[in-house]
């Protein structure tokens with residue numbers, strides 16, 4: 001089917017629960033052309049098998065997302081944003097391979113596991129800070145600062161800058177829904193990253209940032225724009241995603257108390273529970289967009305060369321043709337090849353880090369706050385705007 005569907009993505013009802021809309025699309029128009037909040041018209045891919053194939057299809061280009069197709073060029077970054085857009089998630093091989101290889105050693109499961117003691121320390125410090133309080137916003141006090149602090153330490157970003165960075169980052173990932181605030185946030189982010197690089201160039205350390213500057217200055221493996229873009233991508237990815245895994249997961253556990261109690265009684269279920277949070281209410285709603293480099297077919301629909309394509313990860317992960325009882329949250333689900341971290345060459349580099357942070361965070365919450373509960377009714381919670389990420393604005397809890 002090739003119908004054009006219109007939906008108001010900014011409608012709070014859609015933001016509160018987009019799943020019924022996606023279920024309808026999977027049934028009636030699994031590959032659907034629609035106008036995104038950014039104004040760009042793209043094909044949305046909503047079924048699991050189509051999604052998985054599309055994510056691994058080399059004819060769907062990232063690079064072209066910024067160069068081919070009249071509609072896509074509207075999104076080509078210009079001005080200050082250009083120095084943030086030469087990262088691995090915006091390019092194809094061989095550039096992608098080169099850029100990813102430069103940092104992949106720092107993100108292997110083994111290297112990440114070495115961070116466990118430090119992640120535990122940060123987690124407990126954050127929980128110590130709310131100790132004795134009756135209520136707290138778990139997003140603001142815990143789910144956000146934990147991954148931010150970890151990625152900042154890994155990269156070597158000073159603690160003082162984190163609040164400003166977080167504010168710009170929030171505005172940037174909400175994209176066009178941030179309205180007039182978007183351009184100033186991009187400009188502020190660019191100046192910040194350039195100043196950070198200049199400072200670290202003058203005073204190198206042992207961190208990843210210094211390592212990348214060294215690679216840049218010692219050879220021709222990394223351009224200056226690729227360096228600033230890499231820092232931007234790692235910081236944004238570290239800021240904006242794991243927060244939703246911790247936030248959405250905690251919400252799902254507290255919204256139905258028996259889930260929380262079961263996980264307390266059977267902590268060995270935590271790894272499968274985390275995978276199930278990723279599948280059931282994943283932190284990333286849609287993939288970044290790709291562009292067809294030639295006419296191709298997805299799910300029986302012809303996509304013309306130049307057309308942008310977006311994979312709806314949230315929808316693919318609820319596809320009943322792939323997951324038994326797809327709309328049920330099963331903490332012990334073992335067959336769970338979800339697409340929450342993407343698929344193919346752009347599969348999330350930070351997946352081992354995100355999984356470890358979530359493990360440490362949920363273990364600490366379950367042990368230190370056995371009586372944790374929502375402080376407001378679930379239906380009063382607000383979800384963040386924008387189609388890219390799926391997460392709560394706040395999560396008020398009683399400690």
Ligand code: HEM
Nearest residue numbers: 088089237238241242245287288341342346348349350354
């Ligand atoms: C639960 C948390 C996370 C989720 C759900 C997530 C999800 C994703 C997804 C879906 C993609 C692919 C997007 C696409 O193909 O369009 C991706 C790519 C990426 N993620 Fe994550 N991510 C998470 C955490 C992190 C963290 C903590 C980092 C840390 C640095 C990170 C770094 C990256 C990078 C660098 C890429 C680009 C990889 C490439 O292009 O080869 N992510 N992530």
